[in-house]
Amino acid sequence: MHYVPHTDAEIASMLKFIGVESLDALFDMVPSALRLAGGLDIAPGVSEFDVLDDFERMAANNRSDLICFAGAGAYDHELPSAVKRLANRTEFVTSYTPYQPEVAQGVLQALFEYQSLVSRLSGLEVSNASLYDGGTACVEAINLSVAATGNSRVIVSKGVHPNWRHVMRTMADGTGHEIIEVDLHDGVTSWGSDSEPAGAVVVQYPNFLGNLEDVAAARTLADATGARLVVAFDHLAAGILKSPGEWGADVVVGEGQCFGTPMALGGPYLGLFSCKLSDVRRLPGRVVGETVDLEGKRAYVTTLRTREQDIRREKASSNICTNQTLIAVTAAIQLGWLGSNGIREMALRSARATRYTRELVAGIDGVELHSSAPVLREFAVRLPIAAEVAIDRMIDEGFLAGVALDENDYGDGLLIAATEKRTKSEIDAYVTALGKVLQ
């Protein structure tokens, strides 16, 4: 049956060898009162071809045809063929965590290269081998900062992704951290002059609304409060923007979906995480290091293991075990495909598409730009109708118009992103359609 190879004869022979009467008798240690009488209450098995039909039907019942102007940490970037093929190689896909380095140099070296690249993007010395996604990476950065400073007061810009802040608040119930959210003014954080000691100051750059924040102001607040500065960075922009390391960040996190991973309803994505060498003992998750084998050959191995859950248990720097290795390897391959010029081009082209879209959208009657701050790859607008209504109408026009802003966070509005994939004719058609549905 499917993936269990045993023939009836083999089963009979094996049962005889171990002196057990029947397959059912293998479970004699389970109290009979607990045993499932009639088997599982799910449909019986089918052929793989039946499954493919079922799943193709469900896949077709999603509007994946929409021309995408939605961002918010999930972007419609081009996915090169070479990256897809390499990342889907069975040795990467079906391998286990590299606990036996002698037979895992493939994954270990790929992760070493990944860490190296992420550190160049973030501008900080050490990066880990991945966390689950940008939001949970942000939580881990807060945990590191609180542990390092001994202060559980966490100051978070409301320019940080709303879903990430939501995860922070959920997790804070367990850690007991005090999360203080700071309002935006004209689209960027208005930090104020509070200097009560804190453990972390968290700012997103560019922020959720697409605006370029003054990270120096966040650094000043961090200095005044004795806190670690955590910058949530759009690492794709590293080819163009000053890196968080250059801005003086202590910890850099981000969402790595932009590097070779499809939008896929939000997962699996990639939590990017970098910190300073001085904080490496508190780094969450796995980290790969270079070493040699006993013949002096260069080799890679997971290192500083005493931070991790299997060794430090309740005192571990994090509880993470399974991470997003395959997505990290994909990112490394994508960054290899892009190269120095390509990463710059990709960000620049996304910025051009965004600027063109922004100029035309701002020209539509009744539409106002959300703020005057400079943007890079996405921007927010206020519409004359509810954003959700606009989005629904635009679906009928063949577009995913953007992401609706939460009224409580930013006031009703629409967040629009254009990547290097968007052409002039697509954008022109989008603007025409938007103009039409807003009347």
Added chain:
Amino acid sequence: MHSPSGGQAKSIPLMGNDEESTIFELSVVGRSAASFRKTELPEWTVDEIVPAEHRRSEPLQLADVSERDLVGHFTRLTHRQYSVDLGAYPLGSCTMKYNPKLCDDVAGMKGFTHTHPATPQSGTQGWLELLTRLSEDLCAITGMAGVTLQPPAGAAGELTGLLLMRAYHRAKGRQRKTIIIPDSAHGTNPASVTLAGYDTVTIPSDDRGCVDLATLRAAMNEDVAGIMLTNPNTLGLFEEDIVEIAAIAHEAGALLYYDGANLNAILGVVRPGDMGFDIVHMNLHKTFAVPHGGGGPGAGPVGVSERLLAYLPGPLPKRTDDGNYEWQIPAESIGRVHSWHGNALALARAYSYLVVNGSDGLRRVSDAAVLNANWLRVRLHDTLPAKYDRPNMHEFVATASAIKRETGAKALDIAKRLLEEGFHSPTMYFPLIVDEALMLEPTETESPQTLEALAQAFERIVDELKLSGPQSGQDAPRTTPVRRVDEARAARTLIPTFDARP
């Protein structure tokens, strides 16, 4: 049974064992693999778009290679990597079963991959149907009333479950402080407990490897929020007193948490909900064949009993009255535990595995998993004996204690020597309560021939150690791309990036 094994990777034609250069060393300035489509957009420069104070000062340097070199490099890296497709991984607690290629195809369907997570639900009815059906079937399999698919891994599921406990006790006006775990627990359990704001109370297992009821009763008090258990436990042994354990917890107002790492043993046989568990996490990358990807991504859905439904993280996928699907947020939800909806493509893979197997296929899984593990334990009786020599479930823990005494070779040496035999090593030194532990979980997808080859490999290894002393183990592995690595040096002189190299 002396036919060849389908799970032994001795035939890989690795060409020598030279190092593979890093991509940085293959880099030549000016090379590129990238190309971009024509967009006909105005060609504004960086200076025109980005204000001076935000501009990067030095150009960013990555690795610059041609597509040909990119492909050559990563392909060669895969030739230095063991994988399930290549051979068997009898790693206890990991459930390294075969990853069906059907699931790869499902994960590549454009209708699933090219969907933005913020698409309105009218535009994601296909995804919502998949996630709703998966939720319902996982509840049926585990005997739970509701489930969240958001946690992206088992440990994340554990933390989610513990936060659900907090919400539950808070609603009852209780201030509980501790979680009881057995000393055989996986390290993520106490680590998650700490993150959930509780303290860990560890209780010793009895001399049969199970939870001792008297010890548990003594440890139970009004401070205890819950007990975290795996069943079968990390020794592969069924906690036969589970009904009494559940009663002890519930009488004290505590909740019972099921670590689903070992769910493969009981599919279709017994359900955690029926055993009395209130919260259950599942490891879809174990039980439901989501490939391990070198360490992830996985998925760690959490199921709950009726009384915890209101607290589940949202949004949750649900059926509407008119045959469609929608997102719903539970009344007293603890919030979000992921930026979006969890590792959606991993969930799709798991669901295709669930559907192709169905009720009969999943029962076959547990039958064969438990049969294989028991067969292996009996077969290895004289070579690598189980610590608890009685019927186990899908895995068992052998001890190399006697071998160490007799030959000087340790569990580590046996594990390394096994790599030369074309098998991946079993889990070493876990659980902590067994000396020189080697945990073996063959899974249901390895054939009897592979198990026999594995047993013979162990026999060869141990016979040689007994005959000639520990050398063959301590020198191992000799035939892999690298020999044993200097872990002390890796930690002492940390080189976590190419730029950190001296």
